[in-house]
Amino acid sequence: MAAPAIxxxxxxxxYPALSNLLYSTQRWDGVTKPEFIGLKNFIHLLTDDDLFxxxxxxxxxxxxxxxxxxxxxxxxFATFLTKNTKTNIFLRTVYFFPTIxxxxxxxxxxxxxxxxxxxxINATLKAIGLDNLALNWLGDSKYSLYAVAVTQIxxxxxxxxxxxxxxxxxxxxxxxxxxxxxxxxxWQQFKNVTWPMALPTTAVVVAYTTIQTFRAFDLxxxxxxxxxxxxxxxxxxxxxxxxxxxxxxxYAAAQTIFLVLTVMLVxxxxxxxxRTNDGTKK
Amino acid sequence: MIYKIFKNSMLAxxxxxxxVPSSIVVLGxxxxxxxxxTKPLAxxxxxxxxxxRTLVDTGxxxxxxxxxxxxxxxxxxxxxxxxxxxxxxxxxxxxxxxxVLFAMFSIGLAIPGQVNIIPIFTLxxxxxxxxxxxxxxxxxxxxxxxxxxxIISAFFKDLPKELFEVASIDGANHWRVYxxxxxxxxxxxxxxxxxxxxxxxxNDLLYPLMLINELDKKTLPLTLIDFRxxxxxxxxxxxxxxxxxxxxxxxxxxxxxxxxxxxxTAGAVKG
Numbered sequence: 333m334a335a336p337a338i339x340x341x342x343x344x345x346x347y348p349a350l351s352n353l354l355y356s357t358q359r360w361d362g363v364t365k366p367e368f369i370g371l372k373n374f375i376h377l378l379t380d381d382d383l384f385x386x387x388x389x390x391x392x393x394x395x396x397x398x399x400x401x402x403x404x405x406x407x408x409f410a411t412f413l414t415k416n417t418k419t420n421i422f423l424r425t426v427y428f429f430p431t432i433x434x435x436x437x438x439x440x441x442x443x444x445x446x447x448x449x450x451x452x453i454n455a456t457l458k459a460i461g462l463d464n465l466a467l468n469w470l471g472d473s474k475y476s477l478y479a480v481a482v483t484q485i486x487x488x489x490x491x492x493x494x495x496x497x498x499x500x501x502x503x504x505x506x507x508x509x510x511x512x513x514x515x516x517x518x519w520q521q522f523k524n525v526t527w528p529m530a531l532p533t534t535a536v537v538v539a540y541t542t543i544q545t546f547r548a549f550d551l552x553x554x555x556x557x558x559x560x561x562x563x564x565x566x567x568x569x570x571x572x573x574x575x576x577x578x579x580x581x582x583y584a585a586a587q588t589i590f591l592v593l594t595v596m597l598v599x600x601x602x603x604x605x606x607r608t609n610d611g612t613k614k
Numbered sequence: 615m616i617y618k619i620f621k622n623s624m625l626a627x628x629x630x631x632x633x634v635p636s637s638i639v640v641l642g643x644x645x646x647x648x649x650x651x652t653k654p655l656a657x658x659x660x661x662x663x664x665x666x667r668t669l670v671d672t673g674x675x676x677x678x679x680x681x682x683x684x685x686x687x688x689x690x691x692x693x694x695x696x697x698x699x700x701x702x703x704x705x706x707x708x709x710x711x712x713x714v715l716f717a718m719f720s721i722g723l724a725i726p727g728q729v730n731i732i733p734i735f736t737l738x739x740x741x742x743x744x745x746x747x748x749x750x751x752x753x754x755x756x757x758x759x760x761x762x763x764x765i766i767s768a769f770f771k772d773l774p775k776e777l778f779e780v781a782s783i784d785g786a787n788h789w790r791v792y793x794x795x796x797x798x799x800x801x802x803x804x805x806x807x808x809x810x811x812x813x814x815x816x817n818d819l820l821y822p823l824m825l826i827n828e829l830d831k832k833t834l835p836l837t838l839i840d841f842r843x844x845x846x847x848x849x850x851x852x853x854x855x856x857x858x859x860x861x862x863x864x865x866x867x868x869x870x871x872x873x874x875x876x877x878x879t880a881g882a883v884k885g
Binding site for chain 1: 639
């Protein structure tokens with residue numbers, strides 16, 4: 333009964349993953365005969381590739397910014413919207429809305445908002461007299477990565493709010509009542525009840541957000557294609573360019589393996605940190 | 615008091631942050647470029663469907679729309695059929711095979727699908743499956759199988775075993791139990807998973823970008839990307855195309871909100 337799925341999955345998932353390992357040991361332009369070069373791709377990647385180091389740095393910055401801000405905003409809004417009142421349900425629905433759009437649509441909408449001449453953001457800034465803040469958001473290598481990060485946060489915060497609300501609703505009301513009796517301030521309630529009780533949900537949100545930042549190909553491609561000067565290039569867009577613009581298939585295969593190892597390492601580290609902070613779940 | 619002010623203003627600001635760009639797009643699809651630049655948030659001076667008509671007349675969105683519907687619907691359908699069969703096999707066999715099967719598909723959860731872009735590209739070029747909508751369906755099904763198996767089998771495992779056992783004692787074979795007991799019971803899970811998959815398949819850019827370059831085989835995300843170049847600064851046409859591309863999602867969101875949110879957060883279990 334599982335046979336058809338196993339066949340397809342082996343042929344189009346497991347077999348490609350294995351051939352990717354093989355490609356990573358080759359010098360290959362995708363057309364002529366591949367040449368076996370052992371671990372040279374990996375050695376070059378780690379010791380002699382400035383672009384790769386830059387992109388890795390971009391990706392680390394992008395991931396940290398998005399994970400910290402998106403998780404923070406989502407938790408903040410979820411604490412505001414935990415109760416199932418009409419207004420709260422409505423606001424959750426509104427916040428969730430960007431999630432249903434495609435990355436390409438979101439990227440192109442924000443390309444308009446950021447447009448240096450006609451864009452909504454600069455038009456608004458100029459209208460209120462802040463002309464010197466009207467920057468070339470996507471076209472300036474100083475800001476492009478942050479501009480894309482803001483878009484990514486806009487895109488997915490609502491989804492994380494919904495996940496957090498589900499988690500926060502599981503927290504027993506007695507805990508808050510007890511805190512009230514003890515005269516705890518809102519901040520103390522948050523620090524001593526909400527935060528520790530929500531840690532398992534935080535672990536889920538952080539892991540999910542992290543994976544999304546490593547998969548942000550569509551958004552980057554729609555907005556900047558990694559530019560200008562690779563300032564918004566991420567690992568996944570770099571892999572694509574190495575293979576389909578630079579025609580270095582073997583080298584790109586080595587890069588994907590590095591990408592996967594990075595994702596695995598990061599998610600493993602996060603899981604460890606969030607687990608050890610959580611006394612109840614060991 | 616201060617808390618209340620802080621809370622309400624934060625909530626209002628973020629609601630505006632979501633609603634303003636969305637309104638600009640919706641209103642913009644009825645406007646001319648100049649109107650979008652000068653008064654992005656004002657109501658259109660004349661409500662008319664000129665932009666939509668231009669899109670229809672040039673045919674530039676209708677074909678990709680059809681292609682996207684075809685690819686997404688069949689990708690979801692085949693993924694659900696194949697994944698639910700595997701999930702059933704995993705849930706029913708208490709013996710070693712269930713565990714082996716589960717482990718096998720768990721590998722797929724650990725290896726992100728992006729690893730496969732280069733091998734899939736070379737394999738599909740060899741098999742002449744590039745520039746083929748069937749090829750895209752195959753890729754989508756293969757890539758989304760692991761996560762779907764994971765979600766559906768978690769649901770099957772929660773069903774009481776007695777349901778299956780009683781049917782088996784009554785002489786029903788696995789196919790029958792799968793078709794007339796497991797699947798009908800799993801309807802909510804199947805619904806949420808389908809939506810989750812539909813969003814992925816409908817929105818995917820990476821694989822179409824890699825595999826498709828013939829004009830009449832393009833899907834919507836590819837066409838939207840082309841729009842940026844083609845109508846260099848025509849945001850009115852771009853916004854109209856974005857509207858058309860988003861219609862199925864918006865309809866699903868409005869009419870099946872519960873499954874929609876369940877579906878898009880189900881991926882969180884193991885994104």
